[in-house]
Every structure is written in C-alpha cells, then in structure tokens.
Amino acid sequence: MRITRVKTYIVxxxxxxxxxxxxxxxxxxxxxxxxxxxxxxxGPVAATVERYAERIIGKDPMASEAIWWELSAFSVRHTGGIAYKAM
Known part of the structure; x- marks a missing residue:
C-alpha cells in the first residue's frame, strides 16, 4: 500500500x-x-500540506512516524509555527 494522493478541504x-x-x-x-x-x-496551512504532498506520494502510510520525521527535517528551522500545523 502506498500514498497516491493528498487533498485538502477548507470547510x-x-x-x-x-x-x-x-x-x-x-x-x-x-x-x-x-x-x-x-x-x-x-489557506497557508492547506498550502503547506499540499507542498508536503509531493514528498509523501509513494510512501507507505503505515510508516507515519518516519514520514513525520522526514517532513520535520525538511521544514523545521525553529520549533512551532505553521509547518507543525500542517503535519
């Protein structure tokens, strides 16, 4: 099983x-x-999620901790902020 698509919805x-x-x-x-x-x-949170999507397409969704750490290393320059909201 692999991630094939990530879509955000603002409601x-x-x-x-x-x-x-x-x-x-x-x-x-x-x-x-x-x-x-x-x-x-x-809007900015959804845009960040969509930016992350390209990094996780093709990954195993059951490896959520590994995905989290990869996204964290990719985006965190300091603690907190919008990047953590998107994850």
Whole structure:
C-alpha cells in the first residue's frame, strides 16, 4: 500500500474554518482523514500540506512516524509555527 494522493478541504464551520486532509492509497477505497485546523489561517496551512504532498506520494502510510520525521527535517528551522500545523 502506498500514498497516491493528498487533498485538502477548507470547510466553513460557522465560527471558524476547518481544514481537513484526505490521504488516498493504492488500495481501492482505503483513505485516511486528518484535521489540521488553525484558528484563523486555513489557506497557508492547506498550502503547506499540499507542498508536503509531493514528498509523501509513494510512501507507505503505515510508516507515519518516519514520514513525520522526514517532513520535520525538511521544514523545521525553529520549533512551532505553521509547518507543525500542517503535519
């Protein structure tokens, strides 16, 4: 099983926007959902997720810790910030 597609969805939640991530896999019908909502900046968080997508396409989604560390090393120049919201 491999990651084949990553898609973000910004949804109006009434009092704030929600940012969801859908990860599709090579196994038909098997997807994963995540929430990376920021209280006021859904666009930049979604853009960061989409930037990360190119780095994780083809990876094993069950290796989530390895993926997290790879994305962390790729993006972190200091602790915290928008990059951690996207992960």
């Amino acid at each position: 109006d939640g009434g009092f704030r926007p929600w940012t969801f991530v859908k990860i599709e896999t090579s196994d038909p019908g098997l997807v994963g959902w995540g929430d990376c909502t920021d209280w006021g900046s859904p």
